[in-house]
Amino acid sequence: MKALTIAGNDLRRLVRWRANIFFLFVLPMLIILLLGASFGGSQKARLGVLARDPGPLAQRFTRTLSERPSTQLVRYASYSQLQKAVSQGDLDAGLVIPANYDSLLAQGRTATLSYFARPNSVAQQLRPTIQSVAAEQSRTLAAAQVLQARTGTSFASALTRANTAAAHTPRLQVLMTAPDGGRYTVTTGRFQEGASTELVLFIFLTSMTGAAFLIETRRLGISRRILSTPTSTRTIVVGQLLGRLAVALAQALIIVLGSLLFFGVAWGNVLGTAAVILAFCLVGTGVAVLVGSTFSSEEQARPVGFLLGLGLAALGGSMAPLEVFPSTARKIAHITPHAWANDAFSKLLKHGGDLVTVLPQIGVLLGFAAVAIVLAVWRLQRTLTA
Amino acid sequence: MRTSLVILGKDLRQRLRDRSVLLISIVVPLVLASIFGLIFHNAIGGRLSFKFAVVDQDHGPAAHAFISAGLAPLEQRGLIHVVREPTLAAARTATDQNKVAATFVIPAGLSDAVGHGRPARLTVIGSVDSTIGAQVAESIARSFADVTDSARIVAAAIGGGGISPGLAARLPNPISIADVSTKSRQLDAGTFYAAGMAIFFLFFAVQSGTASLLEERRDGTLARMLVAPISRRAVLVGKLLTSLVVGLVSLVVLAVATHFLLSARWGNVLGVAMLIVAAVLAASAVMTLVATLARTPEQAGSWQAMVALVLGMLGGAFFPVAQAGGVLATLSLATPQAWFLRGLENMSGGAGAGAVLGPTGAILIFAAITGGLALARAGRLVAR
Numbered sequence: 073m074k075a076l077t078i079a080g081n082d083l084r085r086l087v088r089w090r091a092n093i094f095f096l097f098v099l100p101m102l103i104i105l106l107l108g109a110s111f112g113g114s115q116k117a118r119l120g121v122l123a124r125d126p127g128p129l130a131q132r133f134t135r136t137l138s139e140r141p142s143t144q145l146v147r148y149a150s151y152s153q154l155q156k157a158v159s160q161g162d163l164d165a166g167l168v169i170p171a172n173y174d175s176l177l178a179q180g181r182t183a184t185l186s187y188f189a190r191p192n193s194v195a196q197q198l199r200p201t202i203q204s205v206a207a208e209q210s211r212t213l214a215a216a217q218v219l220q221a222r223t224g225t226s227f228a229s230a231l232t233r234a235n236t237a238a239a240h241t242p243r244l245q246v247l248m249t250a251p252d253g254g255r256y257t258v259t260t261g262r263f264q265e266g267a268s269t270e271l272v273l274f275i276f277l278t279s280m281t282g283a284a285f286l287i288e289t290r291r292l293g294i295s296r297r298i299l300s301t302p303t304s305t306r307t308i309v310v311g312q313l314l315g316r317l318a319v320a321l322a323q324a325l326i327i328v329l330g331s332l333l334f335f336g337v338a339w340g341n342v343l344g345t346a347a348v349i350l351a352f353c354l355v356g357t358g359v360a361v362l363v364g365s366t367f368s369s370e371e372q373a374r375p376v377g378f379l380l381g382l383g384l385a386a387l388g389g390s391m392a393p394l395e396v397f398p399s400t401a402r403k404i405a406h407i408t409p410h411a412w413a414n415d416a417f418s419k420l421l422k423h424g425g426d427l428v429t430v431l432p433q434i435g436v437l438l439g440f441a442a443v444a445i446v447l448a449v450w451r452l453q454r455t456l457t458a
Numbered sequence: 459m460r461t462s463l464v465i466l467g468k469d470l471r472q473r474l475r476d477r478s479v480l481l482i483s484i485v486v487p488l489v490l491a492s493i494f495g496l497i498f499h500n501a502i503g504g505r506l507s508f509k510f511a512v513v514d515q516d517h518g519p520a521a522h523a524f525i526s527a528g529l530a531p532l533e534q535r536g537l538i539h540v541v542r543e544p545t546l547a548a549a550r551t552a553t554d555q556n557k558v559a560a561t562f563v564i565p566a567g568l569s570d571a572v573g574h575g576r577p578a579r580l581t582v583i584g585s586v587d588s589t590i591g592a593q594v595a596e597s598i599a600r601s602f603a604d605v606t607d608s609a610r611i612v613a614a615a616i617g618g619g620g621i622s623p624g625l626a627a628r629l630p631n632p633i634s635i636a637d638v639s640t641k642s643r644q645l646d647a648g649t650f651y652a653a654g655m656a657i658f659f660l661f662f663a664v665q666s667g668t669a670s671l672l673e674e675r676r677d678g679t680l681a682r683m684l685v686a687p688i689s690r691r692a693v694l695v696g697k698l699l700t701s702l703v704v705g706l707v708s709l710v711v712l713a714v715a716t717h718f719l720l721s722a723r724w725g726n727v728l729g730v731a732m733l734i735v736a737a738v739l740a741a742s743a744v745m746t747l748v749a750t751l752a753r754t755p756e757q758a759g760s761w762q763a764m765v766a767l768v769l770g771m772l773g774g775a776f777f778p779v780a781q782a783g784g785v786l787a788t789l790s791l792a793t794p795q796a797w798f799l800r801g802l803e804n805m806s807g808g809a810g811a812g813a814v815l816g817p818t819g820a821i822l823i824f825a826a827i828t829g830g831l832a833l834a835r836a837g838r839l840v841a842r
Binding site for chain 2: 200242244252
């Protein structure tokens with residue numbers, strides 16, 4: 073009971089400090105917004121094209137490219153302007169069609185387009201798009217070149233023959249499916265992908281800032297005053313753990329509800345999601361109290377909190393999907409609780425899992441939490457009575 | 459001036475003693491830059507590699523062509539790694555468990571259908587946990603389909619019925635795409651995260667300088683300084699110097715350390731020096747301005763953290779905001795962080811210090827505006 077009072081008091085102190093509204097609410101939403109805008113999947117890639125050849129084949133290439141749904145095409149007239157726009161991020165990539173494009177093709181030779189991109193994920197989507205337009209054009213162009221070489225007709229008539237033949241030759245289709253045989257959907261919204269990984273990041277980061285809060289509680293003498301009342305250290309320890317847990321849960325709730333309301337993020341199976349969040353909040357609580365009882369000043373605890381909060385999140389795949397990690401980094405990812413929580417959310421949100429499916433991940437998270445909390449209680453009891 | 463230096467010395471000793479300044483200005487940014495560099499190394503350098511599975515139910519020439527001409531060259535270049543799965547069910551499970559990013563299914567009868575101009579289909583099963591890899595698999599399958607189509611078109615136009623084996627492999631390649639993405643004007647992963655973390659934590663490193671006046675007031679040491687024959691200006695200058703010294707040391711140490719430890723390429727020394735000086739001035743100015751708005755050291759601390767976080771995030775210290783385009787990219791230009799990174803980008807092709815004049819100017823304008831406001835309000839910090 074007394075432990076609840078201590079936890080309640082911690083929460084009240086937190087809420088009364090208005091700046092915390094920013095850290096708990098505004099900052100997470102801002103990051104989800106920024107990440108969604110920078111890396112969001114359904115974003116249109118902006119491609120600048122400089123067509124140096126006004127010929128019909130070059131025009132057809134540009135036209136086909138502009139009809140691709142994921143691409144926004146901007147035409148440029150000068151190379152330096154195009155290059156500048158790409159390097160400054162106004163465009164994701166630039167493409168130059170050489171001046172002799174049409175004539176090279178008519179001579180049965182290869183025309184080379186120059187492509188340059190920014191090193192970002194949008195540009196990574198663009199390259200295959202351009203490649204596929206080139207491949208689609210090449211279907212008839214290559215056929216025409218072969219026909220020209222074999223029959224000795226002009227390229228123009230060979231191309232006409234190839235186009236006619238193409239019209240009634242069935243194409244080899246490529247069908248993309250999900251593992252269950254259903255339709256493969258990449259993401260349902262640009263904010264969906266990042267929301268669960270950001271949730272994991274913020275639960276932990278907010279917990280870490282709680283470490284400094286614990287030290288402040290000691291510095292202000294609140295702990296000493298409680299100890300002078302008939303209250304055992306165990307009650308204080310439980311109270312402080314509960315207080316941290318409440319803050320972590322509040323942070324989780326804010327992000328889940330906020331992202332649901334503002335960005336329409338879906339959170340999957342309610343029970344499963346709640347259980348993963350609770351288990352991960354326990355990990356955050358344990359580590360926060362451990363850091364808070366290990367360091368002696370807030371100035372020290374804050375940087376350490378940053379380091380753990382951001383460093384573990386990055387290693388555990390909360391800043392970029394594990395898919396893009398080098399193999400060594402992928403192997404060590406699962407030493408972080410973040411990786412296990414992200415795995416659980418992937419099961420819940422992408423594989424349609426429920427509580428039972430994510431029990432292994434929850435088990436591991438509870439293991440992390442148990443170790444952290446045991447260490448934290450041991451340190452905290454020593455610090456409180458020191 | 460002597461008094462200011464004494465105050466500077468005392469503050470530095472105090473901060474060094476609890477090691478917090480070392481943590482926030484050097485250790486944390488260095489460790490985070492190493493972690494980010496490690497993780498994003500491949501993604502930013504475009505050296506991603508994916509693991510795919512193949513289920514061959516066809517065993518005919520088309521399947522052989524796909525595996526030997528479509529997949530093998532990519533595997534030899536280290537871009538993909540291909541494993542064989544005996545059954546469709548095994549492949550579905552492996553893909554569902556994300557053991558492979560995608561599976562190519564070559565259906566029975568594909569060779570026959572292709573050879574006789576009948577409709578045919580290749581299936582790609584994608585893992586929902588490897589969206590990039592799945593897209594790569596799809597585009598590999600599509601480009602194979604396009605080449606096969608070319609061969610079928612040739613066959614149809616010549617009118618021989620089936621396609622001769624090996625025609626697909628000998629088809630010309632009329633359009634090729636040369637990736638001439640210059641490494642210039644774009645920072646590599648190591649440099650981007652070294653510089654990003656350095657500039658991000660700079661704003662935290664300098665914040666204690668002038669804000670510590672609020673602590674001194676709370677603890678009563680400010681009053682004691684002011685009753686001594688010390689001018690207010692000397693106290694203020696001493697605190698400002700602390701900010702500047704901590705900031706300068708932080709950036710210089712980080713630039714040198716990441717150059718040797720993470721092989722970050724910061725570029726022309728004079729240019730880097732100009733950017734560093736301007737950034738330290740800007741960071742100290744804006745943090746002092748925030749401190750003048752606060753009443754207690756706690757308030758100053760959390761407001762400063764907010765400003766540092768928002769400027770850092772908007773400025774692209776963690777992820778390149780400029781690539782988002784639109785309002786966010788424009789907003790990011792209001793931050794000294796964005797200009798600092800752009801300055802380094804400008805030099806990354808080997809350009810000299812001249813390339814950073816614009817960005818340095820922009821940072822100095824930010825420093826002048828916030829610094830001017832801070833100076834106008836600075837009296838409040840040393841009021842009794």
